[in-house]
Amino acid sequence: MISSIQYGTKTIEFTIIFRQRKTLEISVEPPNIVSVVAPNGTSEDKVNQYVKKKANWIVQQLYLFKDTDFRKINRQIVNGESFLYLGRNYSLQLIDDLALTKPVVNLYQGKIFIKTPTRDEQVLQEAMKDWYKKKALGRVTDRVNYFQSYFNKKPTAIKVKEQQKRWGSCTANKELLFNWRSIMAPSHILDYIIVHEMCHLFYMNHSQEFWNLLSTVMADYEQRKEWLKNNGVKLDL
Template sequence: MNLVFKFGTKDIEFTVKYSNRKTLAIEVEPSGKVNVVAPMGVSQEEIIKKVRSKAAWIVQKQYEVKNINVNKINREAVNGESYLYLGRNYTLQLIDDKTIKKIQVKLFRGKFIVTTPTKDEVKIKEALEQWYREKALQKICDRVKYYRPFFNKEPKAIKVKEQKKRWASCTSKDELLFNWRCVMAPAYILDYIVVHEMCHMYHKDHSKEFWNMVSDVMPDYEGRKEWLRYNGIKLDL
């Protein structure tokens, strides 16, 4: 269902889905599209009233996602190219080895060492991505475990996925989904992303209560939040 209301001279259109949740949740996608999840039985008039009360926040969020830098940094799979891991650049070193069948990737003495039987750049990048995915899941699980004492509930699942335009998300079932590129960001930024999504297990929106909870766990979160705002999803292979 699509609904719309006027905020000043701007029409704010949004889609509505109903669920068994108790409160109304508003999400602004990276494209600027507005999605609302409402409790069963709530009237259209009540939904519009509640969404209208968040109109200023919605407009600001749409402005932010419109201006976020989502440009890829296209790296080549060649000797000497640099690749990010936890905020640091590491030089790529390719080693030809026709005796192996599968490309091997490891971080060793400040370098990404890729031992490969092929020079196919697509296959080398696929191997690098798989390495990032494995490291991302490992690091994220470690950080969730670290911050677990701050929360009296735990995620139903932790998954690493392909998410081109967002760092992470929390589902209605409290599953935490992370962009595998998170592990390219500095460690203190990764921590913020983890805490942010863990707080979404309690508050599905970005209400005052949500930010108060983030602040209780991570008092200096605002500086980390700004890093994400200005860098956007521009980390890539």
């Protein structure tokens, strides 16, 4: 079901998806896709009222899509190709292993190894992406726990996702979502992305209060932010 509300001069159009659940949830994805998952039987009017309450946050999320422009790097899955992990380049080494049912990726002694029963490009690409996602979730979770001492609010969940236009986001339900590509950035830049989103647990916008909070945790955040702006397009497969 498609619905819309008016927020100032802006019309927010969104899709309503009914499911077997107890709560309403809003998601905003690039380029301008707004979805609301609602419990079965929820009236459209109730959903619209919920969206109106979250309208400021929705507009902020849509605006953030303009901050970053990911450009496809198109790295090939071949021996010797270079892949980024926490800011360092690692050479790829493919090892054929017909005893396996699917590729296995490991980082070992300065190289990324893929043991694989196939040389299918798409299969290998997905294996690399899955490896990055697992590494990202582990690292991000550890660092969120590290920085938690600076905050008296905790996220309801930490997730790693495919996000084409953002490095991270904080949902209206206080879930922290991170782009799996963020694990390619140097560790101090990944920390900036993490702290940035943790500050959104308090301020769902980029007000002066938001930046003041960020600066109390990370005094040099402006330099890290600038690095990400200038180099972020290089972080991709």
